[in-house]
Amino acid sequence: MNIKPPASPHLQAGSLAMPLSLKINGRQYNLQLEPRVSLLDALREYTGLTGTKKGCNQGACGACTVLVNGERINSCMTLAMQYAGKEITTIEGLAANGSLDKLQRAFIEHDGFQCGYCTPGQICSALALLMEFEKGMPSAVSPDISAEKFEFSEQEIKERMSGNICRCGAYVGIVDAIRSVMENSAKNQIHETVHFYTGR
Template identity: 65%
Template sequence: MDNDEQACLTRRGFLQSALAAVAAGKVAPVAAAPRPAPAGPEAPAIPVKLSVNGQEHNLMLEPRVTLLDALRESLGLMGTKKGCDRGQCGACTVLANGRRINSCLSLAVMHEGDELVTVEGLAYQGELSPLQAAFIEHDAFQCGYCTPGQLCSATALLAEVRAGEASAVSPDVRTAMQAWTDDEIRERMSGNLCRCGAYPNIVAAVRSVALKQS
């Protein structure tokens, strides 16, 4: 038997052994995926009093309910939107004592005694707020999903500037801002995302109201 015949037999033997192992079921079984751990029991509901848009509400809520879910599911205030549900998009922005917060990251029980304002509370006696009117005038929205959060954030923005608070792009943090620049508005609105890309019109709407109030 020459070398070529030996090599052929060696290859043939290897293939025959491999096929035999497969046929005999010697392939290791795939491990089953682990089952998820069962969810813990719900905590009992507790009384929570919330002041929203000037009205008092007495609720019974599980302590882990977010402010966003309390507003939407318990009070029916559907203007506050649930976007990312992790504090990244700003669609759930509301005002708490005049400060803007992401309601998806805050528990409802944390806000007893606070004055909460949602987009439904920005209008006064049926008349749109200046910012709401400016958003319409400047076409500062498309699908409108982010608009409630944008409006609440812009409302707080105006109050912050009137109070003399600087931003990361303010040229001199020791002095109040003297001019409403696009960079200043964009920086202060950077926590609110618009997937439709209406940013130039949003900036224009905010600037128009700011200039009238300055």
């Protein structure tokens, strides 16, 4: 029996779909999208990259976090059309040559998840956190925002990861995983990461 797949909720009769080319994890995707399609839906429903998760779909949980030119965004809150010509990195783009990224390994080693639904967003957010630290960007709990460097404390990690909610409550493991990567990475390793994900 032939079962017809459900039509995409974003392509309907009279669709205003337009061509859009997105560069995701170093690969070019040529898509036909209506201008109203969010980046999250474009990833999940048009490219097959379902690692990025939809939690609240309203900017409150962080499950949909991806990197654009090395900076984290909630992909549910933005339109795909905004990102032509940008470097988009999703959780699928972190592993290379069959090996997990150091953050992915640390989340496993430190039990930084339970059900795993929030994990892709947590890891993308943590990657951006490391790069923000490398660039000397302060957070709301940094004691002196004019300082060039900040102490990599538990308080800083919690504040900088506060946009990513975990309903399983795996926060202790998440903080431990991020701290271990930061403490075990030589400065130049983080710098290489910044360069790799921003292309700058």
